[in-house]
Amino acid sequence: MATTIIQPGKIEPLARKAPWLRLPERETLFARREKRCNALANGHPLEKYLLFMARVARAQQDALNAYGKVALPEADQLRLSRRQGMPPLAMQSWRRDASWHEALRMIIEMVRDAAEPAAADSLARLLAGGGLAFESMADGLLAGDYAGMDLAAAPLVGAALQVYWVHMATSLDREAFAVSAAPTLCPVCASPPLASIVHNGGIENGQRYLHCSLCASEWHMVRVKCSNCQSTKDIAYHGIEGDSGAVKAETCDECQIYLKIMSMDRDPNIEPTVDDLATLPLDILMDQAGFIRSSFSFFLIPAEEVPA
Ligand SMILES: [Zn+2]
Protein backbone atom coordinates (compact mmCIF):
# COMPACT_ATOMS: atom_id res chain seq x y z
CA MET A 1 0.00 0.00 0.00
CA ALA A 2 1.45 3.39 -1.01
CA THR A 3 0.90 6.42 1.23
CA THR A 4 1.53 10.08 0.44
CA ILE A 5 0.95 12.99 2.79
CA ILE A 6 0.28 16.36 1.17
CA GLN A 7 0.48 19.56 3.20
CA PRO A 8 -2.65 21.78 3.02
CA GLY A 9 -0.68 24.92 2.00
CA LYS A 10 0.43 23.31 -1.24
CA ILE A 11 -3.03 23.13 -2.77
CA GLU A 12 -4.03 25.96 -5.11
CA PRO A 13 -7.10 28.05 -4.11
CA LEU A 14 -10.52 27.38 -5.64
CA ALA A 15 -10.81 28.71 -9.18
CA ARG A 16 -13.20 31.64 -9.11
CA LYS A 17 -15.82 30.22 -11.41
CA ALA A 18 -16.08 26.60 -10.30
CA PRO A 19 -19.65 26.08 -9.06
CA TRP A 20 -20.05 25.23 -5.39
CA LEU A 21 -22.89 22.82 -6.27
CA ARG A 22 -23.27 20.48 -9.23
CA LEU A 23 -26.79 19.08 -9.56
CA PRO A 24 -26.99 15.65 -11.23
CA GLU A 25 -27.38 15.39 -15.00
CA ARG A 26 -30.73 13.65 -15.14
CA GLU A 27 -30.58 12.68 -18.83
CA THR A 28 -27.37 10.69 -18.40
CA LEU A 29 -26.81 9.92 -14.70
CA PHE A 30 -28.06 6.34 -14.55
CA ALA A 31 -27.29 5.54 -18.20
CA ARG A 32 -23.66 6.39 -17.45
CA ARG A 33 -23.83 4.16 -14.39
CA GLU A 34 -25.18 1.28 -16.48
CA LYS A 35 -22.37 1.71 -19.00
CA ARG A 36 -19.72 1.76 -16.27
CA CYS A 37 -21.10 -1.44 -14.70
CA ASN A 38 -20.95 -3.20 -18.03
CA ALA A 39 -17.45 -1.89 -18.73
CA LEU A 40 -16.01 -3.09 -15.41
CA ALA A 41 -17.95 -6.35 -15.02
CA ASN A 42 -16.06 -8.61 -17.37
CA GLY A 43 -13.70 -10.81 -15.33
CA HIS A 44 -14.30 -8.80 -12.15
CA PRO A 45 -14.75 -10.83 -8.92
CA LEU A 46 -18.14 -9.07 -8.54
CA GLU A 47 -19.08 -9.63 -12.18
CA LYS A 48 -22.57 -10.97 -11.46
CA TYR A 49 -23.45 -8.14 -9.08
CA LEU A 50 -22.09 -5.51 -11.46
CA LEU A 51 -24.16 -6.92 -14.32
CA PHE A 52 -27.24 -6.92 -12.07
CA MET A 53 -26.44 -3.34 -11.08
CA ALA A 54 -26.28 -2.45 -14.78
CA ARG A 55 -29.87 -3.69 -15.12
CA VAL A 56 -30.88 -1.69 -12.05
CA ALA A 57 -29.26 1.47 -13.43
CA ARG A 58 -31.06 0.99 -16.77
CA ALA A 59 -34.35 0.66 -14.90
CA GLN A 60 -33.52 3.76 -12.81
CA GLN A 61 -32.90 5.82 -15.93
CA ASP A 62 -36.19 4.64 -17.45
CA ALA A 63 -38.08 5.36 -14.21
CA LEU A 64 -36.51 8.83 -14.02
CA ASN A 65 -37.39 9.58 -17.65
CA ALA A 66 -41.00 8.54 -16.97
CA TYR A 67 -41.34 10.54 -13.73
CA GLY A 68 -44.27 12.96 -13.60
CA LYS A 69 -44.96 16.01 -11.48
CA VAL A 70 -44.18 15.76 -7.76
CA ALA A 71 -44.65 17.97 -4.72
CA LEU A 72 -41.65 20.25 -4.16
CA PRO A 73 -40.82 22.74 -1.39
CA GLU A 74 -42.73 26.03 -1.67
CA ALA A 75 -40.82 29.25 -2.38
CA ASP A 76 -41.02 30.42 1.25
CA GLN A 77 -39.75 27.05 2.51
CA LEU A 78 -36.82 27.33 0.10
CA ARG A 79 -36.09 30.86 1.31
CA LEU A 80 -36.10 29.75 4.93
CA SER A 81 -33.86 26.76 4.17
CA ARG A 82 -31.38 28.97 2.33
CA ARG A 83 -31.27 31.46 5.18
CA GLN A 84 -30.65 28.73 7.73
CA GLY A 85 -28.29 26.66 5.60
CA MET A 86 -30.67 23.71 5.87
CA PRO A 87 -31.04 21.22 2.98
CA PRO A 88 -34.62 21.74 1.71
CA LEU A 89 -35.09 18.08 0.68
CA ALA A 90 -33.60 16.58 3.86
CA MET A 91 -33.86 12.82 3.50
CA GLN A 92 -35.27 12.10 6.96
CA SER A 93 -37.68 15.02 7.35
CA TRP A 94 -38.97 15.53 3.80
CA ARG A 95 -42.50 14.13 3.49
CA ARG A 96 -42.25 11.68 0.64
CA ASP A 97 -45.18 11.50 -1.71
CA ALA A 98 -46.24 8.10 -2.99
CA SER A 99 -44.95 8.75 -6.53
CA TRP A 100 -41.73 6.88 -5.75
CA HIS A 101 -43.73 3.67 -5.18
CA GLU A 102 -44.41 3.58 -8.91
CA ALA A 103 -40.69 4.01 -9.62
CA LEU A 104 -39.95 1.11 -7.25
CA ARG A 105 -42.54 -1.16 -8.89
CA MET A 106 -41.15 -0.30 -12.31
CA ILE A 107 -37.55 -1.02 -11.25
CA ILE A 108 -38.52 -4.35 -9.63
CA GLU A 109 -40.48 -5.44 -12.71
CA MET A 110 -37.52 -4.62 -14.95
CA VAL A 111 -34.89 -6.51 -12.96
CA ARG A 112 -36.61 -9.35 -11.10
CA ASP A 113 -35.86 -11.96 -13.76
CA ALA A 114 -32.15 -11.24 -13.27
CA ALA A 115 -32.25 -11.53 -9.46
CA GLU A 116 -30.91 -14.54 -7.56
CA PRO A 117 -33.78 -16.87 -6.47
CA ALA A 118 -33.57 -15.78 -2.80
CA ALA A 119 -33.59 -12.10 -3.79
CA ALA A 120 -36.50 -12.71 -6.20
CA ASP A 121 -38.50 -14.11 -3.24
CA SER A 122 -37.67 -11.00 -1.21
CA LEU A 123 -38.82 -8.77 -4.06
CA ALA A 124 -42.09 -10.70 -4.40
CA ARG A 125 -42.71 -10.27 -0.65
CA LEU A 126 -41.94 -6.56 -0.85
CA LEU A 127 -44.32 -6.07 -3.78
CA ALA A 128 -47.04 -7.96 -1.92
CA GLY A 129 -46.54 -5.67 1.09
CA GLY A 130 -47.28 -2.64 -1.08
CA GLY A 131 -46.94 1.02 -0.11
CA LEU A 132 -46.80 0.39 3.65
CA ALA A 133 -43.91 -2.05 3.24
CA PHE A 134 -42.13 0.35 0.85
CA GLU A 135 -42.44 3.24 3.29
CA SER A 136 -41.31 1.25 6.30
CA MET A 137 -38.22 0.05 4.43
CA ALA A 138 -37.47 3.57 3.18
CA ASP A 139 -37.72 4.91 6.75
CA GLY A 140 -35.24 2.29 7.95
CA LEU A 141 -32.81 2.79 5.10
CA LEU A 142 -32.75 6.58 5.38
CA ALA A 143 -32.33 6.39 9.17
CA GLY A 144 -29.57 3.76 8.88
CA ASP A 145 -31.68 1.41 11.00
CA TYR A 146 -31.67 -1.98 9.32
CA ALA A 147 -33.20 -3.98 12.19
CA GLY A 148 -35.57 -6.62 10.87
CA MET A 149 -35.05 -5.46 7.30
CA ASP A 150 -35.00 -7.89 4.40
CA LEU A 151 -31.66 -6.69 3.06
CA ALA A 152 -31.93 -8.53 -0.26
CA ALA A 153 -34.55 -6.00 -1.38
CA ALA A 154 -32.82 -2.95 0.15
CA PRO A 155 -30.70 -1.97 -2.87
CA LEU A 156 -33.82 -1.70 -5.05
CA VAL A 157 -35.67 0.43 -2.51
CA GLY A 158 -32.55 2.60 -2.39
CA ALA A 159 -32.49 2.71 -6.20
CA ALA A 160 -36.08 3.99 -6.30
CA LEU A 161 -35.39 6.58 -3.60
CA GLN A 162 -32.42 7.79 -5.64
CA VAL A 163 -34.67 8.23 -8.68
CA TYR A 164 -37.19 10.20 -6.59
CA TRP A 165 -34.55 12.48 -5.05
CA VAL A 166 -32.72 13.05 -8.34
CA HIS A 167 -36.07 13.95 -9.88
CA MET A 168 -36.81 16.47 -7.12
CA ALA A 169 -33.28 17.94 -7.09
CA THR A 170 -33.28 18.48 -10.85
CA SER A 171 -36.80 19.93 -10.80
CA LEU A 172 -35.40 22.88 -8.80
CA ASP A 173 -32.75 25.42 -9.86
CA ARG A 174 -29.31 25.53 -8.35
CA GLU A 175 -30.31 28.89 -6.85
CA ALA A 176 -32.87 27.04 -4.70
CA PHE A 177 -30.01 25.70 -2.57
CA ALA A 178 -27.41 27.27 -0.32
CA VAL A 179 -24.17 26.15 1.27
CA SER A 180 -25.16 23.91 4.15
CA ALA A 181 -24.53 24.74 7.79
CA ALA A 182 -23.21 21.17 7.96
CA PRO A 183 -20.69 21.17 5.08
CA THR A 184 -20.02 17.45 5.32
CA LEU A 185 -23.65 16.64 4.37
CA CYS A 186 -25.38 17.14 1.02
CA PRO A 187 -26.83 20.69 0.76
CA VAL A 188 -29.79 19.29 -1.21
CA CYS A 189 -30.85 16.26 0.87
CA ALA A 190 -28.57 16.10 3.97
CA SER A 191 -27.21 12.66 3.06
CA PRO A 192 -23.61 11.67 3.73
CA PRO A 193 -21.28 11.50 0.73
CA LEU A 194 -20.61 8.30 -1.17
CA ALA A 195 -17.12 9.44 -2.26
CA SER A 196 -15.02 12.43 -3.24
CA ILE A 197 -14.61 13.17 -6.93
CA VAL A 198 -11.76 15.24 -8.32
CA HIS A 199 -12.94 16.62 -11.64
CA ASN A 200 -10.90 16.92 -14.77
CA GLY A 201 -11.11 19.64 -17.41
CA GLY A 202 -13.09 22.88 -17.62
CA ILE A 203 -13.55 25.26 -14.72
CA GLU A 204 -13.86 22.35 -12.29
CA ASN A 205 -10.45 20.99 -13.21
CA GLY A 206 -8.69 19.64 -10.12
CA GLN A 207 -11.53 20.63 -7.78
CA ARG A 208 -12.76 18.16 -5.17
CA TYR A 209 -16.50 17.61 -4.75
CA LEU A 210 -18.33 15.34 -2.35
CA HIS A 211 -20.79 13.12 -4.25
CA CYS A 212 -24.16 12.55 -2.57
CA SER A 213 -25.15 8.93 -1.92
CA LEU A 214 -28.86 9.68 -2.43
CA CYS A 215 -29.46 12.51 -4.90
CA ALA A 216 -26.07 12.41 -6.70
CA SER A 217 -25.56 16.15 -6.26
CA GLU A 218 -21.96 17.20 -5.72
CA TRP A 219 -20.81 19.97 -3.43
CA HIS A 220 -17.40 21.56 -3.27
CA MET A 221 -14.95 20.91 -0.49
CA VAL A 222 -11.32 22.00 -0.53
CA ARG A 223 -8.83 19.22 -0.93
CA VAL A 224 -6.79 17.65 1.86
CA LYS A 225 -9.52 18.15 4.43
CA CYS A 226 -11.39 15.43 6.31
CA SER A 227 -14.89 15.02 4.88
CA ASN A 228 -16.09 13.92 8.31
CA CYS A 229 -14.46 16.10 11.04
CA GLN A 230 -13.02 18.78 8.70
CA SER A 231 -9.55 18.42 10.16
CA THR A 232 -6.71 19.36 7.78
CA LYS A 233 -4.05 17.64 9.88
CA ASP A 234 -2.68 14.19 9.13
CA ILE A 235 -4.75 13.51 6.05
CA ALA A 236 -3.23 10.65 4.08
CA TYR A 237 -3.92 8.79 0.85
CA HIS A 238 -3.78 5.04 0.46
CA GLY A 239 -4.05 3.10 -2.75
CA ILE A 240 -3.53 -0.37 -4.06
CA GLU A 241 -0.13 -0.72 -5.63
CA GLY A 242 -0.19 -1.53 -9.31
CA ASP A 243 -3.73 -0.32 -10.10
CA SER A 244 -4.56 2.86 -12.06
CA GLY A 245 -4.38 5.06 -8.96
CA ALA A 246 -7.77 6.53 -9.86
CA VAL A 247 -9.39 5.49 -6.57
CA LYS A 248 -7.63 6.07 -3.26
CA ALA A 249 -8.74 6.14 0.34
CA GLU A 250 -8.43 9.53 2.05
CA THR A 251 -7.86 8.87 5.75
CA CYS A 252 -8.02 11.15 8.76
CA ASP A 253 -5.97 10.37 11.86
CA GLU A 254 -8.16 12.69 13.97
CA CYS A 255 -11.40 10.74 13.55
CA GLN A 256 -10.01 7.49 12.06
CA ILE A 257 -12.41 7.45 9.13
CA TYR A 258 -11.77 7.15 5.42
CA LEU A 259 -13.63 8.16 2.28
CA LYS A 260 -12.65 7.09 -1.22
CA ILE A 261 -11.40 9.85 -3.49
CA MET A 262 -11.77 9.26 -7.22
CA SER A 263 -9.66 11.19 -9.73
CA MET A 264 -11.18 11.74 -13.14
CA ASP A 265 -7.82 12.80 -14.60
CA ARG A 266 -6.70 9.21 -14.01
CA ASP A 267 -9.93 7.77 -15.38
CA PRO A 268 -12.55 10.03 -16.98
CA ASN A 269 -15.18 7.26 -16.98
CA ILE A 270 -15.37 7.00 -13.19
CA GLU A 271 -18.90 6.63 -11.85
CA PRO A 272 -18.86 6.89 -8.05
CA THR A 273 -21.44 4.21 -7.19
CA VAL A 274 -19.90 1.63 -9.52
CA ASP A 275 -16.27 2.47 -8.81
CA ASP A 276 -17.01 2.22 -5.11
CA LEU A 277 -18.32 -1.33 -5.59
CA ALA A 278 -15.49 -2.25 -7.92
CA THR A 279 -12.80 -1.25 -5.41
CA LEU A 280 -13.89 -3.36 -2.43
CA PRO A 281 -10.32 -4.66 -1.88
CA LEU A 282 -9.41 -1.11 -0.84
CA ASP A 283 -12.13 -1.24 1.84
CA ILE A 284 -10.70 -4.49 3.12
CA LEU A 285 -7.21 -2.95 3.35
CA MET A 286 -8.51 0.12 5.17
CA ASP A 287 -10.46 -2.06 7.59
CA GLN A 288 -7.29 -4.03 8.32
CA ALA A 289 -5.45 -0.73 8.88
CA GLY A 290 -8.06 0.23 11.52
CA PHE A 291 -9.97 2.93 9.62
CA ILE A 292 -13.77 3.14 9.57
CA ARG A 293 -15.66 3.67 6.33
CA SER A 294 -17.69 6.92 6.52
CA SER A 295 -19.30 6.46 3.11
CA PHE A 296 -22.87 5.28 2.64
CA SER A 297 -24.05 3.32 -0.38
CA PHE A 298 -27.43 1.63 -0.84
CA PHE A 299 -25.56 -1.03 -2.80
CA LEU A 300 -23.06 -1.89 -0.06
CA ILE A 301 -25.03 -2.20 3.15
CA PRO A 302 -22.85 -4.22 5.52
CA ALA A 303 -24.56 -7.44 6.53
CA GLU A 304 -23.05 -7.39 10.05
CA GLU A 305 -25.17 -4.37 10.98
CA VAL A 306 -28.27 -6.52 10.78
CA PRO A 307 -29.12 -8.41 13.97
CA ALA A 308 -29.46 -12.17 13.51
ZN1 LIG B 1 -28.13 14.74 -1.83
Ligand SMILES: [Zn+2]
Ligand atom coordinates in the same frame (compact mmCIF):
# COMPACT_ATOMS: atom_id res chain seq x y z
ZN1 LIG C 1 -11.59 13.44 10.41
